[in-house]
Amino acid sequence: MSTEARREMQEAERARLEGKRCRVAVCAAAGCLSNGGQAVREAIARTVAEKKADDAVELFGTGCLGLCDAGPLVQVQADGETRLYEKVDPSTAARIAAEDAVGGEPAEDLLDAANAAFFAKQRKIVLESSGRVDPERIESCVAEGAYEALQKAVTEMTPQDVLHEITASGLRGRGGGGYPTGLKWSTVYKAKGTRKFVICNADEGDPGAFMDRSVLEGDPHRVLEGMAIAAFAVGADQGYVYVRGEYPLAVQRLKTAIKQAERAQFLGGRVLDTGFSFRVDIRIGAGAFVCGEETALIASIEGNRGTPRPRPPYPAMSGLWGHPTLINNVETFASVAPIIRNGGAWYSSIGTEKSKGTKVFALAGKIARTGLVEVPMGLTLREIIFDVGGGIPGGRAFKAAQTGGPSGGCIPAPHLDLPVDYESLASVGSIMGSGGLIVMDETSCMVDVAKYFMEFCRDESCGKCVPCRAGTVQMWGLLDKITRGEAARGDLERLEQLCDLLKSTSLCGLGQTAPNPVVSTLRHFRDEYLAHIDERRCPAGVCEIAPPAAGEVQP
Amino acid sequence: MNLTPQTPPHPSGDKRFKLLDVAIKRHQFRQDALIELLHTAQELFGYLDQDVLIYVGRAVRAPLSRVYGVATFYNFFSMKPPGEHTCVVCMGTACYVKGAGQILQALEQEHGIKAGETTEDGTLSLVTARCLGACGLAPAVVFDGEVAGKIGVGATLERVRPWTAASARPAEVRP
Numbered sequence: 001m002s003t004e005a006r007r008e009m010q011e012a013e014r015a016r017l018e019g020k021r022c023r024v025a026v027c028a029a030a031g032c033l034s035n036g037g038q039a040v041r042e043a044i045a046r047t048v049a050e051k052k053a054d055d056a057v058e059l060f061g062t063g064c065l066g067l068c069d070a071g072p073l074v075q076v077q078a079d080g081e082t083r084l085y086e087k088v089d090p091s092t093a094a095r096i097a098a099e100d101a102v103g104g105e106p107a108e109d110l111l112d113a114a115n116a117a118f119f120a121k122q123r124k125i126v127l128e129s130s131g132r133v134d135p136e137r138i139e140s141c142v143a144e145g146a147y148e149a150l151q152k153a154v155t156e157m158t159p160q161d162v163l164h165e166i167t168a169s170g171l172r173g174r175g176g177g178g179y180p181t182g183l184k185w186s187t188v189y190k191a192k193g194t195r196k197f198v199i200c201n202a203d204e205g206d207p208g209a210f211m212d213r214s215v216l217e218g219d220p221h222r223v224l225e226g227m228a229i230a231a232f233a234v235g236a237d238q239g240y241v242y243v244r245g246e247y248p249l250a251v252q253r254l255k256t257a258i259k260q261a262e263r264a265q266f267l268g269g270r271v272l273d274t275g276f277s278f279r280v281d282i283r284i285g286a287g288a289f290v291c292g293e294e295t296a297l298i299a300s301i302e303g304n305r306g307t308p309r310p311r312p313p314y315p316a317m318s319g320l321w322g323h324p325t326l327i328n329n330v331e332t333f334a335s336v337a338p339i340i341r342n343g344g345a346w347y348s349s350i351g352t353e354k355s356k357g358t359k360v361f362a363l364a365g366k367i368a369r370t371g372l373v374e375v376p377m378g379l380t381l382r383e384i385i386f387d388v389g390g391g392i393p394g395g396r397a398f399k400a401a402q403t404g405g406p407s408g409g410c411i412p413a414p415h416l417d418l419p420v421d422y423e424s425l426a427s428v429g430s431i432m433g434s435g436g437l438i439v440m441d442e443t444s445c446m447v448d449v450a451k452y453f454m455e456f457c458r459d460e461s462c463g464k465c466v467p468c469r470a471g472t473v474q475m476w477g478l479l480d481k482i483t484r485g486e487a488a489r490g491d492l493e494r495l496e497q498l499c500d501l502l503k504s505t506s507l508c509g510l511g512q513t514a515p516n517p518v519v520s521t522l523r524h525f526r527d528e529y530l531a532h533i534d535e536r537r538c539p540a541g542v543c544e545i546a547p548p549a550a551g552e553v554q555p
Numbered sequence: 556m557n558l559t560p561q562t563p564p565h566p567s568g569d570k571r572f573k574l575l576d577v578a579i580k581r582h583q584f585r586q587d588a589l590i591e592l593l594h595t596a597q598e599l600f601g602y603l604d605q606d607v608l609i610y611v612g613r614a615v616r617a618p619l620s621r622v623y624g625v626a627t628f629y630n631f632f633s634m635k636p637p638g639e640h641t642c643v644v645c646m647g648t649a650c651y652v653k654g655a656g657q658i659l660q661a662l663e664q665e666h667g668i669k670a671g672e673t674t675e676d677g678t679l680s681l682v683t684a685r686c687l688g689a690c691g692l693a694p695a696v697v698f699d700g701e702v703a704g705k706i707g708v709g710a711t712l713e714r715v716r717p718w719t720a721a722s723a724r725p726a727e728v729r730p
Contacts, residue, residue, distance in 0.1 A: 031691045034702035068691025208648030210688035245594070245631050246687060286590055286629030289685065303587035304621075305628040364649035364690035371691055402648065438648045452651055456685075462628075 002265075002273045003151050006142065009264070013143035021056040022078035024048075024101050025131050028061030029217050030249050031210075032071035036089065037061075040072045043090035047097035057101045060134040063127070063218015067118060069370035075131045076100050082131075085110050118369055121388050123350070125358045126334045127374045129219050135253050138260040141221040147266045149340035153229045154274045157340075162233040163189060166336070168344030170356030175201060175292075175329030176404060176433040178355075178422040184326065187316040188234040191324035196236035198227050198278075199320065199327045201297060202243040202250070205289040206405025207456065209436030211360040212330040214372050216243070216250040219334070220257035221266075224280060226333030228267060229340055231278045234326050239280040242297055245287055254282055289406075289460035293508045294319075294327045296462065307464045308508035329434065331360055351377035355421035355432075363389045365438040366396065375420075382416040385439055396441040400524070404433025406453045406460075407513035409520025410446060429520040431513075445542035446525040447532055450518045451479040457514040468511025471502045475518065482529060485536040485545035492529060496522065565610060571599040572610065579614045586615045589625055593632055602633045630685075638673040638680035640718040642711075643697035647686030650694040654708075658694060659683065661708045666719060678719045 017023070026032075026041040041061060048057045065073040070086035074096055077083075083106055085096055092110055099107045124130070134140040141147075153162050167182025188196060200223060204212040216223060227239045243251050258280050262268040269277045283301050290296045291306040298320050300306035319325025335357060339347045348356045355377040361384065364370050368390030375384060381401055385391065392398050400410040409430035411418070418424050422432050440449065458472040478495045481487040499515035499522075506512045522529060531539050538545055565572035578595040582588035592615065596607050603626055612622040626632045644650075644659045659670060662681055666674055673680040689695050692704025698714050 030687075031689050031704075034689060035692065035704060068689075071691065204688070205685065207646070207651075207686035208690055209686070210690055213688045246684065284591065284594060286594065286631035287685070288629050300590065301587065303585075303589035303625070305624050362690060364693060365652050370649070370693070405648070436648070438652065440652055444652055449652075452648070 003155060006147060006151060006264070006266075006272065009139055010142045010145075010148075013139040017058060017143065019055070020058040021104070022076060022101050023058045023060070024097070025060055025062040025065070025075040025077070027063075027065045027071060027073040027075075028135070029064035029068075029214055030247075031064070031068040032073055033249070035071045037072040039090050040074060040088050040093040043093040044074070044097040044101070047094045048102060051098065051102045053102040057097075059101075060140065061136065062133065063130040063135055064214040064372050065131055066122075066127075066373060067115060067369060067371045069368075070112075070115070076106075077131075078104065083111060084115065086112055086115070115369070118371070118373075118388055118390070121375060121379060121383055122373055123358050123376045124374050125338050125347075125350075126215060126222075126331055126360055127218070127372070128338070129222065133219060135218055135220055136256055138221060138257070138264060141219070142264075145341070146221045146337075147225055147261075147264075147272075149337040150225050150228050150232075150266060151272055153232055153340055154272055154276050159189060159233045159235065162229060162340065165340060165344040166233070169339045169347035170344075170351075171332065171335055171339065171347065172355065172422065173329060174331035174335070174359070174434065176407065176431060178432060181328065181332055184316060184328070185230065185233055187314075188236075188324050188326040191317050193324040195238070195323045196231075196234055197320045197323055197325040198231045198234065198236045198239040199297065199301070199325060200227055200239065200241040200330060200333055201292065201294070201327055202241055202247075202330045203285050203292045203297060204244055204247075204330070204434060205292045205460075206407075206434055206436045208362065208364050208402075208438045209405060209434050210362045211372065211435045213244075213247050213250050214362075215330050215334050215360070216247070217253055220250075220254045221261065222334050222337055223254075223330055224257060224261055224267060226336035227280060228271065228278050229336050230326055230328065230333065232271075232276055234324075236326065237277050237279070239278060240283050240301055240320075241280060242283045242285060242291070242301060244285045251282060251284060258282070288462070289456070290462045290508070290510050293510060296508065297327065298325065305462070307462045308510075310507060331435070352419060352421045354423055359420070359432070359435060361435045361437045363437050363439070365402075366392055366441040366444070367439040368393045377421045378419045380417050380419055381411065384420065384437070385416070389439070392439065392441050394441075396443065398439070399442050399444060400440045400446065402430075402438040402440065402449070402517075403436065404431040404516070405436050406456045407431060407509065407516055408433045409516050410440070410449065410524060411520075412524040429516070429523050431516070443540055443542070445483075445538050445540035446521040446528050447479065447483055447538075448540075448542045450521045451476065451483055453517040454479055454514070457510065461510065461514075465505075465507035465511060467502050467505040468507065468514065471498055471506075471511070472514055474498060475502070475515070479518070482532045483538070483543040483545075485532055485538075485543070487533050489533060492522075492533065574599055575607075575610070576614075579611075584615055586617050589615055589617060589622065590629070593622075593626055597632060602636050604634070635673065636677075639678045640699055640715075641680045641682060641697075642699075642715050643682045643684050643687075644670070644711075645687045645689070645693070645695040645697070646683045647688075647690060647693070649690035650686075653693045655694040658696065658706070658708050658711050661712060662715065665712055666715070674719060676719070679715065
């Protein structure tokens with residue numbers, strides 16, 4: 001397809017939508033679908049057909065609308081207004097279709113004004129097209145500007161220009177490490193090699209995180225566009241998306257998107273009639289957390305056991321089959337197109353001094369509004385949890401926020417006013433991570449949480465290096481002993497020694513960061529550990545500690 | 556280069572091997588497609604037995620040690636046949652803080668198996684998932700592919716009970 005043809009597709013779709021009175025988006029993300037979203041969509045379609053209003057109403061499935069807790073969600077856009085209906089079932093869906101979509105009268109009694117707060121402090125860049133595009137139709141995505149940035153890059157810019165914009169934007173790796181994206185791209189650009197590769201890391205392994213899945217399901221073309229721009233900048237001609245096997249819907253949408261994009265010549269040979277070619281293949285993971293580590297991921301794409309190898313050489317110099325390889329996370333690639341479209345300076349005007357732009361978080365756990373949010377960097381944890389997330393349900397007290405999954409830490413109440421960016425989260429012993437944010441209240445035992453994450457790391461350790469393979473087993477054993485009320489003070493010392501050992505001697509990030517949940521809970525909740533050891537009591541009442549046997553001396 | 560190797564058809568004449576052949580050809584007998592091929596094989600056969608591993612290994616000319624190494628490394632691949640019904644308990648952080656641990660414990664107690672095992676009569680496989688990514692539905696349990704969200708211990712046990720009840724009676728009669 002030529003650039004002209006892309007414009008024609010965009011205008012044709014826009015003209016078609018102009019003719020509609022109203023657009024009805026039904027959330028088609030995995031959360032809402034498994035909650036009965038399909039039945040809701042069918043009910044709306046049936047009612048619209050009964051009222052013979054097919055010409056006036058555009059009904060489509062869309063990416064995650066954010067409030068996963070209140071699904072299935074239906075969004076109605078008409079006369080410049082947007083209304084979000086929550087917890088829709090087939091009978092209320094029929095009413096929404098008849099009254100709002102066809103009749104033009106909002107079904108007021110079904111709307112909940114309280115959720116306006118959920119959206120007030122958000123700023124959507126990565127998720128901007130949720131509720132606007134149908135991820136399964138490329139026309140719909142192109143009408144909203146998909147592949148415009150790619151066209152700009154390949155027809156009006158040089159690779160150096162693209163690198164310059166990305167560097168100027170201040171974008172940092174959204175997988176959790178926070179490595180400057182512009183620097184990584186420049187390294188791959190400068191690396192010498194007969195071939196180069198671009199890999200999108202969609203092996204979202206952190207339990208409690210679903211940002212990447214939502215982005216892939218809701219707007220796969222945005223990720224593909226970001227990869228294509230990256231490939232153009234660094235000189236790659238082949239890309240891979242490495243997706244978790246647990247995300248079948250994301251895989252299916254991605255497959256459809258790649259097929260459509262190749263047909264439209266946004267991917268494949270001679271992209272947009274230029275000399276640039278870029279093919280994308282999907283690789284499906286098979287359930288190994290360690291494959292989120294870049295060298296392990298490369299081994300897995302090559303068809304081997306997903307074990308990491310020492311770095312350097314970094315993949316940017318020697319990656320897939322020994323060729324220079326650029327690896328970025330889904331959210332990083334999804335941020336690229338808006339940066340190219342609006343310029344790096346625009347992006348760097350958002351956020352804090354060292355952390356630019358926005359970050360997507362998956363809010364979950366003991367929080368009123370579970371869901372997917374995107375906020376500018378620098379918002380405080382309190383704003384995210386209490387203003388956006390609606391606070392803790394059931395009148396309970398906030399205890400800790402867990403970020404970064406098994407590599408991260410728990411942040412206690414005194415640090416709630418911390419601005420969320422890479423540096424300040426690190427200063428309190430946690431990490432930004434990929435964006436999972438689990439809220440815990442007073443009914444969670446922090447020793448039990450630390451044990452949970454250690455069990456995870458123990459099971460997921462690939463076994464290649466000894467500190468991680470044996471260390472996680474020993475650490476889990478000590479934590480288990482503490483939660484059973486059988487530990488002594490010396491065990492705590494041993495635990496701390498092991499934390500240091502794993503951190504400094506493990507081969508890859510999994511082992512190096514595995515102690516983080518223990519270190520951070522020891523730092524902020526030491527009294528809970530001591531209560532288990534000295535008083536043989538679990539303050540939160542989670543751990544089952546047997547009362548001391550008769551005649552036994554209290555330690 | 557092994558662009559067009561000839562692999563003899565599987566002696567059993569099982570049609571599923573023909574479907575596996577199609578996938579092997581589509582991937583041009585490449586070794587780096589090993590994981591993809593194991594995915595396909597598991598979809599076709601339900602699990603990976605030794606016979607299938609040998610077959611795939613020969614097709615891509617990889618030593619059996621490597622095929623076995625890959626198949627046992629990844630959690631997704633199972634070397635044992637699955638039960639008639641499968642119950643997956645999500646153990647992601649969000650589900651865990653909302654009581655997934657208790658759900659799993661109750662299931663393990665009632666059916667006398669641990670996570671990752673199948674009941675002796677082959678009716679139920681109990682599996683845990685790292686995270687389904689459906690944290691808005693926490694705690695989530697998957698019953699034969701159907702996700703149920705915000706589910707309690709009692710409701711979970713009730714959904715699973717009919718599966719094992721059907722064959723439990725004849726099993727008791729057996730000497």
